[in-house]
Amino acid sequence: MNxxxxxxxxxxxxxxxxxxxYSYYYNAGTYEIPPEEDMEIESVxxxxxxITDFFWEFVEDKVYQQVIEYARENN
Numbered sequence: 001m002n003x004x005x006x007x008x009x010x011x012x013x014x015x016x017x018x019x020x021x022y023s024y025y026y027n028a029g030t031y032e033i034p035p036e037e038d039m040e041i042e043s044v045x046x047x048x049x050x051i052t053d054f055f056w057e058f059v060e061d062k063v064y065q066q067v068i069e070y071a072r073e074n075n
Contacts, residue, residue, distance in 0.1 A: 001026070001027075001028040002026070002027050002028070003024070003025065003026040003027075004023075004024075004025050004026075005023070005024050005071075006021070006022065006023045006024070006042070007021075007022060007024065007070075007071060007074065008020065008021050008022070009022060009066070009067045009070045009071070011063075011066075016046060016047055017046075017047055018044070018045070018046050019044070019045045020041055020043075020044050020055075020063065020067055021041070021042040021043045021044075021045075022039055022040060022041050022042060022067055022071060023039070023040045023042060024038075024039045024068075024071040024072075025037065025038040025039070026038075026072075037068075039064075039067065039068045039071055041055070041056075041060070041064070041067065044059075
């Protein structure tokens with residue numbers, strides 16, 4: 001099974017909405033070739049403000065795992 005898709009992960013609260021656009025790739029592999037997986041975060045918006053650079057510098061390691069788990073389950 002090969003999967004190459006894009007999506008948006010959302011974290012919503014009473015005071016903010018964080019939207020993370022991503023691209024996700026998965027290849028189940030074969031008996032000889034192991035599975036491959038890759039995810040790239042394309043852009044990040046906080047209440048419609050682009051904070052992609054801020055995300056990469058300060059937030060990425062706290063949210064990345066949540067986004068990849070969402071991508072695995074929803075694509």
